[in-house]
Amino acid sequence: MNVGIVGGYGHVGRQVARVLVGHYRLLLGGRDPGQGQRFNHRELNGRAEVRELDLWDARSLAAFCSGCELVINCAGPSYKVLDRVALAALASGADYLDVGGDDPLHHVLPAQLPPGRRVVLSAGMLPGLSGLFPKVLAASFERVDTVRCYSVGLGRLSTTAAEDFLLSLGNGYGQASMGWAEGRAVKSAVPADEHFERPWLVGGAVTAYPYLTTEQQRLFTALRVPQAEGYNLFDGGHLRAALGRIQGSPPALRHSAENVASLVQASALDLAGRTPYQLLAVEMEGLQHGEPQQASAWLRAGDGSALTGTVAAICALQWARLPEGTHYAAQVMDADDCLRQVLRWLPHTRIHVTTELEEGVL
Structure with a gap:
């Protein structure tokens, strides 16, 4: 599965990438691709792709999401980002996972998703x-x-x-x-x-x-x-x-x-x-x-x-077992498996x- 991580070499995104590398094909997006490349080579052995991303630029965001099957948003502030990344991911045909989002994002997302699609919000430490x-x-x-x-x-x-x-x-x-x-x-x-x-x-x-x-x-x-x-x-x-x-x-x-x-x-x-x-x-x-x-x-x-990024990555690893539709992570994730993986x-x-x-x- 092709997974794009928005904010992929920030503090939270790095931990998501560390857990998911080797499980999925990763695309890391952020404002400083040089920093991303250093992280990719030092900690991921060059196994991810790094791309410059401006999440406030609609074309840049759409290009990043294109080809992804799952987009994970680790960028913030989440209450300002709101539905920008989610809507771009859904428009590209990808599923969506957010370490934040919470109720404000849930309220503005489409009430119905296309069949087979999944959106999971609040997949971090608190909430999550x-x-x-x-x-x-x-x-x-x-x-x-x-x-x-x-x-x-x-x-x-x-x-x-x-x-x-x-x-x-x-x-x-x-x-x-x-x-x-x-x-x-x-x-x-x-x-x-x-x-x-x-x-x-x-x-x-x-x-x-x-x-x-x-x-x-x-x-x-x-x-x-x-x-x-x-x-x-x-x-x-x-x-x-x-x-x-x-x-x-x-x-x-x-x-x-x-x-x-x-x-x-x-x-x-x-x-x-x-x-x-x-x-x-x-x-x-x-x-x-x-x-x-x-x-x-x-x-x-x-x-x-690190704890937030780990929970989000565990959610991504459970993705195929999660129900279709829009959900909060705490309502659909396997809690026992999550704690085992955190440890x-x-x-x-x-x-x-x-x-x-x-x-x-x-």
């Missing part, structure tokens, strides 16, 4: 793996009564990631201070906790904010869980303070260059002298073997870009599960 990971723990329950999902990361944001983060605040990705009860989003009764502690946290207490994403809403609906919460955790005060200042500004100005730079700087200050990490955790209560049971699981990795490609990743009866790896 964050929606898959809880399903593995839920599979051990006969009935899930409550769920709490957590995410926290410590690392220097890229300019693109910071801008995407700010754009997500007003684009329907999620809602602050919201929880889940009886099949719908409700105002959370849980206040922010500035001294949140759990055994799986890396450096001690963090700040926890209730935050309900649309991915979590789909997860909670699928699990038929009566009560659930999602939380954003902040490890360090600089990013949290910068975000608070930015959220106080008019929505149209939130993703200004000044605010993006402020977020990048704040993330670097929080990271200073520490080791970067990404962590997803889930806590559940329900019935296991006919008895009330509590269980938790956590996944800890280093580089968020294979990112061996420093750690996954742990704890129940009232035992501890171990998933």
Whole structure:
């Protein structure tokens, strides 16, 4: 299969290429083909084709997608790219996979695809793996009564990631201070906790904010869980303070260059002298073997870009088994296979599960 990777030698695209090389014929697209060629020869042994690509130029994008059977978009900011790459891929006859996209892209894509075609969105770490990971723990329950999902990361944001983060605040990705009860989003009764502690946290207490994403809403609906919460955790005060200042500004100005730079700087200050990490955790209560049971699981990795790229590549490797139509990755990917492959490609990743009866790896 011919696979084109838009942003193919950026941080996320490189990891997608590392995993997929040898499985598919790869075409890597980006603004600096010289950089792409160096990556191709040093890490892929020259097995990919590199092409200059300007995703804001319709002809350049159409030429890149031509001949591809699958186009994977790793370029951002995803909330600005929106449907540019997706529509070019579909017009060329290719399937489409996006590490982001999320609900805003889903809403503007064609309602019906030609027979046999596939589009998969949100195939990264968050969203993506964050929606898959809880399903593995839920599979051990006969009935899930409550769920709490957590995410926290410590690392220097890229300019693109910071801008995407700010754009997500007003684009329907999620809602602050919201929880889940009886099949719908409700105002959370849980206040922010500035001294949140759990055994799986890396450096001690963090700040926890209730935050309900649309991915979590789909997860909670699928699990038929009566009560659930999602939380954003902040490890360090600089990013949290910068975000608070930015959220106080008019929505149209939130993703200004000044605010993006402020977020990048704040993330670097929080990271200073520490080791970067990404962590997803889930806590559940329900019935296991006919008895009330509590269980938790956590996944800890280093580089968020590498984790995002690995999940997207795993999705591409599962492509022939995925259903036709437009879907979110967490709804159609094989969660067990995804976690096994994450551990294979990112061996420093750690996954742990704890129940009232035992501890171990998933």
